[in-house]
Amino acid sequence: MELTRIELTTKTEDVDLLTAYLSAELRCGWEEQELGEISKCVLHFDSKNAAQELIDKITKDMPQIKLEKSTVPQTNWIEAWKEFFTPVICGKHFIVLAPWMEKEKEEATKNGRFAIVIEPKTAFGTGHHATTALCLKAFSRLLEEGKVKTGQRFLDLGTGSGILAIGAASQGLSGLALDIDIMAIENALENAGLNHVESKIEIRRGSLGPKFTTDNPEVGDGEYDGESPVTEEFDLIFANILAEPLKMLSPHIVKQLKKGGILILSGILKTQAEAVAEVYKKEGLNAPEIQTEADWASLLFVK
Numbered sequence: 001m002e003l004t005r006i007e008l009t010t011k012t013e014d015v016d017l018l019t020a021y022l023s024a025e026l027r028c029g030w031e032e033q034e035l036g037e038i039s040k041c042v043l044h045f046d047s048k049n050a051a052q053e054l055i056d057k058i059t060k061d062m063p064q065i066k067l068e069k070s071t072v073p074q075t076n077w078i079e080a081w082k083e084f085f086t087p088v089i090c091g092k093h094f095i096v097l098a099p100w101m102e103k104e105k106e107e108a109t110k111n112g113r114f115a116i117v118i119e120p121k122t123a124f125g126t127g128h129h130a131t132t133a134l135c136l137k138a139f140s141r142l143l144e145e146g147k148v149k150t151g152q153r154f155l156d157l158g159t160g161s162g163i164l165a166i167g168a169a170s171q172g173l174s175g176l177a178l179d180i181d182i183m184a185i186e187n188a189l190e191n192a193g194l195n196h197v198e199s200k201i202e203i204r205r206g207s208l209g210p211k212f213t214t215d216n217p218e219v220g221d222g223e224y225d226g227e228s229p230v231t232e233e234f235d236l237i238f239a240n241i242l243a244e245p246l247k248m249l250s251p252h253i254v255k256q257l258k259k260g261g262i263l264i265l266s267g268i269l270k271t272q273a274e275a276v277a278e279v280y281k282k283e284g285l286n287a288p289e290i291q292t293e294a295d296w297a298s299l300l301f302v303k
Contacts, residue, residue: 002071004051008041008058009066015039016295018065019129020269024242025057029120029129029161031085044072085120089113090133091140094167099194114170117194118161119187131266134291134298135164135240138264142236143171147262152235155256157208157249158267162188162201164238169197175234178206206230208252233258239265243272247279254283257303266298273297 010018012034018041022030030043045051051069058065087104088096095108096116105115116136142148150172156165159177165188168175179185185205192198208230237257239246246253246265257263263285268276270292277288277299288299 002073004045004048005070005072006043006045006051006054007068007070008043009038009068010041010064012037012039014064015041018062020295021058021062023129023131023267025054031120088133090136093140093143093171094136096136096163114167116163116166116170118163118166118191119194120161130293130296131240131268131298132163134266134293134296135238135264136167138291138298138300139164139167139236139238142262148173148236153232154236154238155230155232155234157237157239157253158241158245159188159203160184160240162191162203164240165201165203166192166195166197168236168238169200170195173236174200175202175236176230176232177201177203178208178230180205180207207249208256209249230256232256233261235261237261237263239263239267241267243268243276246276250279250283254280254285254303259303261303263301263303264298265301266296268297268299270295270297273299 008018015032015034019032022041030041033040033042043054055067055069058067085098087101090096093114094116095104095113096118097104097108099117099119105117108115139148148171152173154165154168154173154175156162156168156175156177159165159179161184162177165175165177169192177188179188182205185203188203189198192201192203233256235258237253239249239253246267253263263280265276265280273290277290280299280301281287285301285303288301291298291300
């Protein structure tokens with residue numbers, strides 16, 4: 001089977017507009033490459049239909065973007081990722097690496113960082129996107145300040161590649177990682193194994209709140225009824241999704257957070273941060289600590 005490779009080229013000054021668009025339209029990750037005055041976003045799809053759907057949307061909505069489509073033989077899939085995947089340092093505690101970066105892993109261990117090893121596939125979360133990095137940096141600061149501890153429980157809502165859950169589990173926490181995307185669950189399970197934390201994370205398909213429907217074949221078929229509803233309260237919740245789902249899920253997320261627990265939200269543009277914060281304040285939380293990177297923001301609440 002071949003992968004479809006899509007290369008999107010834009011002016012570097014406009015790349016944040018492109019990444020914001022991709023974040024709103026996709027549940028998979030991509031790699032960014034800055035080349036002086038131009039920047040590229042490179043995506044790989046194992047579904048030709050999903051690739052064509054993105055091509056059609058980009059052509060219609062962002063005609064100024066230069067778009068190139070090619071195919072990559074499956075045997076060369078890892079080589080395609082190696083061209084763009086680089087180590088990502090996230091705070092004082094973490095560095096995100098691909099499985100082939102053995103030398104970098106050894107160096108990270110010597111420097112006291114935990115190397116989160118991620119097999120880069122279609123699930124979102126390689127650490128390269130600002131939202132993932134913001135969440136890991138926030139968690140790293142909490143570790144430094146002693147505000148999260150071994151033995152506590154976490155929820156990672158919209159786990160994607162599992163990167164945030166893996167980071168938490170590596171520091172002695174245990175918890176639940178949920179996603180509605182079947183491919184994300186498969187990738188998260190694989191990555192938990194690569195990092196030897198599979199015994200500390202329950203990874204399954206699911207969400208919070210009422211049942212929902214999906215007509216996206218990349219996510220799953222038909223109506224999803226929220227099987228095995230979540231009743232546990234957690235010390236720490238990550239939710240790195242998008243602003244509108246975060247607003248919709250706010251009462252359910254706050255309900256599952258323990259008194260004194262910490263909530264880290266991202267997937268939010270800087271321009272959306274205050275509006276999202278207001279929704280959660282109406283649910284009884286105090287004003288959040290807001291951190292930004294590029295055009296993105298993270299919100300950290302204490303209940």
